[in-house]
Amino acid sequence: MGGGSTKAESPSEFFDQAEYDRQLAMRSKQPVGPADKPWEQAIEPQMVDTAKYKKDGPYNFCFSNASVDNPWRQVGWKTMQAEVKLHPEIAKFTALDAEAKDDKQISDMAELGSQGCSVLIVSPNTTATLSPAVEQACKTGVPVVVFDRGVRTDCPVTFINPIGGYAFGADAAEFITGKVKEGGKVLALRILPGVDVLENRWAAAKLAFDKSKLNVVGVEFTDGDPAKTKSIVSDYLQRHGKLDGVWMDAGATSVAAIEAFEDAGQPVPPITGEDQQDYLRKWKDAKLTAFSATYPTYQWRTPVIAGLKILAGQEVPKQWKLPQPTITSDNIDQYLLPGMPPLHYALCGCKDMPGYPQNWGGTS
Amino acid sequence: MNRSLVPVLGVLAVLLIAIAFVNPNFVDPPVFLAFLKRAAPLALLAAGQYFVIASGEFDLSVGSLITAEVVIAARLINGDADATWWVIVLLLVIGALTGLVNGTITTRFGVPSFIATLGMLLILEGAVFLWTDGAPRGALSDEFRMFGRNNVVGQIPWSVVILLLLGVGAVLLMRSDFGRTLMATGDNARAAALAGVRVSWVRTTAFILSGLSAAVAAVLLGGFGGVSAQVGRGMEFAAITAVVLGGVALGGGRGSVVGAMAGALTVESLFTLLNLLGVSGALEYAVQGLIIIAAVAFTSRRTDEHPRPGRGIRRGRAHHSVLK
Numbered sequence: 001m002g003g004g005s006t007k008a009e010s011p012s013e014f015f016d017q018a019e020y021d022r023q024l025a026m027r028s029k030q031p032v033g034p035a036d037k038p039w040e041q042a043i044e045p046q047m048v049d050t051a052k053y054k055k056d057g058p059y060n061f062c063f064s065n066a067s068v069d070n071p072w073r074q075v076g077w078k079t080m081q082a083e084v085k086l087h088p089e090i091a092k093f094t095a096l097d098a099e100a101k102d103d104k105q106i107s108d109m110a111e112l113g114s115q116g117c118s119v120l121i122v123s124p125n126t127t128a129t130l131s132p133a134v135e136q137a138c139k140t141g142v143p144v145v146v147f148d149r150g151v152r153t154d155c156p157v158t159f160i161n162p163i164g165g166y167a168f169g170a171d172a173a174e175f176i177t178g179k180v181k182e183g184g185k186v187l188a189l190r191i192l193p194g195v196d197v198l199e200n201r202w203a204a205a206k207l208a209f210d211k212s213k214l215n216v217v218g219v220e221f222t223d224g225d226p227a228k229t230k231s232i233v234s235d236y237l238q239r240h241g242k243l244d245g246v247w248m249d250a251g252a253t254s255v256a257a258i259e260a261f262e263d264a265g266q267p268v269p270p271i272t273g274e275d276q277q278d279y280l281r282k283w284k285d286a287k288l289t290a291f292s293a294t295y296p297t298y299q300w301r302t303p304v305i306a307g308l309k310i311l312a313g314q315e316v317p318k319q320w321k322l323p324q325p326t327i328t329s330d331n332i333d334q335y336l337l338p339g340m341p342p343l344h345y346a347l348c349g350c351k352d353m354p355g356y357p358q359n360w361g362g363t364s
Numbered sequence: 365m366n367r368s369l370v371p372v373l374g375v376l377a378v379l380l381i382a383i384a385f386v387n388p389n390f391v392d393p394p395v396f397l398a399f400l401k402r403a404a405p406l407a408l409l410a411a412g413q414y415f416v417i418a419s420g421e422f423d424l425s426v427g428s429l430i431t432a433e434v435v436i437a438a439r440l441i442n443g444d445a446d447a448t449w450w451v452i453v454l455l456l457v458i459g460a461l462t463g464l465v466n467g468t469i470t471t472r473f474g475v476p477s478f479i480a481t482l483g484m485l486l487i488l489e490g491a492v493f494l495w496t497d498g499a500p501r502g503a504l505s506d507e508f509r510m511f512g513r514n515n516v517v518g519q520i521p522w523s524v525v526i527l528l529l530l531g532v533g534a535v536l537l538m539r540s541d542f543g544r545t546l547m548a549t550g551d552n553a554r555a556a557a558l559a560g561v562r563v564s565w566v567r568t569t570a571f572i573l574s575g576l577s578a579a580v581a582a583v584l585l586g587g588f589g590g591v592s593a594q595v596g597r598g599m600e601f602a603a604i605t606a607v608v609l610g611g612v613a614l615g616g617g618r619g620s621v622v623g624a625m626a627g628a629l630t631v632e633s634l635f636t637l638l639n640l641l642g643v644s645g646a647l648e649y650a651v652q653g654l655i656i657i658a659a660v661a662f663t664s665r666r667t668d669e670h671p672r673p674g675r676g677i678r679r680g681r682a683h684h685s686v687l688k
Contacts, residue, residue: 071499225597227589231402235639238389238398256589263513278503341501342591361501 014199023166024204031323038323039298039349040305043163045317050157053143054313055118058091061307062117064108066125066149067100071252071276071343075350076148076300078360082353083304090304102129109133113140119307122156123148127196143310145303149197158316160302162324165200168293169249171326172201172272173208175291176245179270182213184244187236189257191224191250197295201249214245226256233260246271251292252343254279258288275327278342280335292327292335298349339363368611368619371662372626375609379633386640394519402588403632404523405512405581407625409599410606411534412577414624415570417607420550420616421470421477423571425484426578426603429462430596432488433582435500438591442502452508455579462488463575467568477571485600492593500591512587523584530580534621546570550616598649605652606631608659618663631655 026043033041061084068077084093094115098105105125110133112120120142124130131152138144138155147160176186186209190202202219209216217240222229236243237260246257251274258279261268270289273279275296283290299322309316325347327335335346340362350356357363384390390399409426416423433455440454441447462484469480511522537543548556549566557563578596585595610627612619634655635648 069493074499223594224592225589225594226592227585227595230589232639234398234402235636238395239387239640259513259590342503343499343501 014196015203019164020166020200020204020207023164024170026163026321027167027171027324031321037349038296038325039301041323042317043321043323045321046319047315048157048318049315050143050310051313053157053310055311057089057311059089059118059308059311060092060094060116061090061119061121061304062112062115063093063095063121063303064105064112064123065095065097066105066123068097069100072295072297072345075345075348075360076297079297079348079350079353080300080304082350082355082359083301085354087304087308089308098125100125102126105130106133109137113137113142117142118311119143119145121145121147121303121307122151124151125149127151143307145306145310147299147303154318157310158306158318158320160299160306160320160322162294162296162299162322164324165197166204167324168197168295169201169204170208171293171324172247172249172291173205175272176247176270177208177212177214179289180214180245184214185217185240185242186214186245186247187233187243188216188219188247189229189232189249189253190219190221191252192221198249201293205247205249209247217243222253224250224252226253229253229256230260230263233257234264237261237264237266242266242269244269248272250274251276251279255282258282258286262286275335275346276342277337277340277344277346280327280332280346281342283329284332284336290329294325294327294347296322296324296347296349297345298322298347301349337362366620366623369623369626372610372623372630376626376630376633379630379637383633383637383640386637397519397521397524399632399636400527400629401521401523402636403629404521404527405584405588406599406602406606406632407527407628408530408577408584409581409603410610410624410628411531411621412574412581413600413603413607414534414610414612414619414621415546415573416477416567417604417612417614417624418550418616418619418621419546419567419570420553421567421570422481422604423463423466423574424478424481424600424604425462425466425488426574426581427596427598427600428485428488428492429459429575429578430582430585430599431593432492432596433458433579434504434586434591434595435492435496435593437508437582437586438500438502438504439496440502441505441508443505445505445507448505448507452583455582456576459575459577459579459582460572461575462578463572464568466575467564467571470571471564471567496593500593502591504586504591508583509587509590512584512589523588526580526584530577531622531625534625538621542566542569547617550618552617601652601656602631603628605656605659608663609655611659611663613663614660 029043031041031043032045068074084090096108098108102125120137122134127150134151135153135155144156145158146156150159218236220232248254254273255278258268268288272291275292275294306316337346339357344360389395413423437451437455440451466481466484469475470477515521516525545561545566548561549563553563606628607624609630610623612624
């Protein structure tokens with residue numbers, strides 16, 4: 001019994017100690033760049049020369065997108081389109097949606113290869129399978145910009161993403177270990193196994209919990225389904241009488257987890273989530289002890305900006321690490337956006353863009 | 365009591381005892397009622413699926429129909445309490461219409477229901493994706509969510525009351541003329557037609573009932589968990605698993621609606637037990653697959669031992685009665 005806690009493998013398979021140390025250290029580093037535009041900031045940038053890509057406009061930007069099948073990618077995709085519109089020198093923007101299929105993305109990239117792209121932006125569907133396709137694209141001489149999920153090649157001019165999964169998992173776990181008293185029962189809820197960014201979040205959290213005196217009573221997969229999440233939390237409440245903390249690797253089902261406590265007539269313990277509006281609103285309204293780690297959607301602006309810099313021959317960071325803010329009860333008000341839909345991500349960096357809030361599904 | 369109910373009730377009893385053994389709280393009325401609340405949508409869906417299967421067909425469209433209904437409800441209600449009631453009515457109409465289309469395609473155009481409803485599943489899934497861009501918008505009102513989330517009085521959840529009322533309604537329906545013609549249709553459509561049964565209409569009605577059950581399940585599931593673009597995923601197979609586990613023969617004409625609903629409770633208790641034992645996730649699908657195969661094998665073995673009247677082989681039964 002209580003097999004839940006043994007189900008999670010030791011973090012070894014997805015664990016990279018050096019990268020873990022690097023990410024945790026990066027959290028306290030001051031990023032370079034304008035403070036009011038975190039999507040233009042970079043942490044510890046190692047600049048690379050791009051003079052050989054310098055080219056006069058107008059430009060044809062090409063984008064091979066892994067998918068648009070979840071709210072995070074929806075918000076990001078709208079933000080990227082808005083960024084493109086800000087720059088008249090981008091005469092043409094060709095984007096292909098791979099619909100979460102590796103094979104489609106490989107053929108999408110091949111097709112974009114014949115479109116006369118000035119720059120190719122890639123958000124890979126999976127790391128391993130797309131790496132050779134990215135290498136192929138690099139060989140054509142078109143500057144390649146990769147963001148979000150990574151690839152196993154350093155041929156792209158720049159790779160853009162926030163600090164990363166280890167920092168995300170550690171931020172959220174440190175909140176829980178700081179708020180829950182010794183011996184407290186903590187439930188960890190994960191979406192699904194086998195995705196590296198998600199595995200990294202859990203690996204870092206597990207390390208933090210192992211070091212703490214907390215009792216992780218279970219690690220469960222929710223499939224991102226609110227009803228399933230609610231059932232799991234209810235089952236744990238029945239089995240253990242109460243829970244003292246809930247760690248989550250993604251925020252989409254945080255509200256469902258909170259509701260399970262409410263429906264059981266129990267106080268909501270310290271809980272973590274992301275920057276979705278429904279969660280932030282619940283947190284504020286119910287005055288919860290809560291926390292958000294984030295994987296900011298504003299990273300969808302950066303590849304367009306990077307592409308323009310490269311074509312202007314300006315140097316860019318080889319690894320463009322964006323800041324990854326956290327939301328606490330002290331700063332929640334700046335992320336609560338009345339009129340925005342429940343699954344809107346507060347850190348879109350889109351508030352001052354043309355078409356906001358309507359294009360993101362909001363009302364002003 | 366219907367003999368076909370014995371195996372499923374036996375399995376259900378064993379599972380409930382096992383759950384109570386692992387989690388002694390389970391016998392507390394509020395905890396047990398919470399279990400029933402969680403099982404209610406699947407039980408209603410199984411009742412709807414029962415009508416279709418008993419008439420000799422399948423309805424694979426109910427899972428994506430549920431998702432579509434929840435997503436539509438969230439978009440139209442958008443947090444506005446006043447919109448709750450007409451949206452619920454609209455959901456029922458959409459459910460009935462989907463059933464009508466499924467039934468019409470199956471009976472008038474001769475498309476096997478397996479294909480017709482699989483097509484409907486894909487159409488609804490694609491339509492929902494196109495309409496929402498993969499991210500549902502809007503929000504359900506508290507009034508809408510009440511049915512899946514809150515209690516009527518004290519510890520009695522709305523879901524359980526709705527399940528009881530509609531369950532009794534389904535039993536009464538099966539005892540009416542409609543029930544008899546439904547069984548006759550599933551047992552031997554040609555004989556039923558010769559006896560004056562409007563087979564096409566009976567089957568279409570079964571699809572409409574299944575669509576309506578999906579609409580009610582959508583109200584309960586949306587109420588329980590809130591808006592989600594995957595709320596109905598896999599529900600069609602869970603419902604079919606429940607129905608065959610309830611001793612209902614695929615191909616029609618045998619089994620009871622009570623068996624189908626008991627099958628749903630059995631599936632839900634099995635998942636609850638697996639979760640309590642710390643076995644969950646992907647294994648649920650594997651277990652579901654095993655149950656479907658085993659239950660169908662078991663039912664067809666029983667059918668061979670006791671051939672049904674009206675399928676031409678009466679010898680077995682005659683022989684049997686001689687032995688008695």
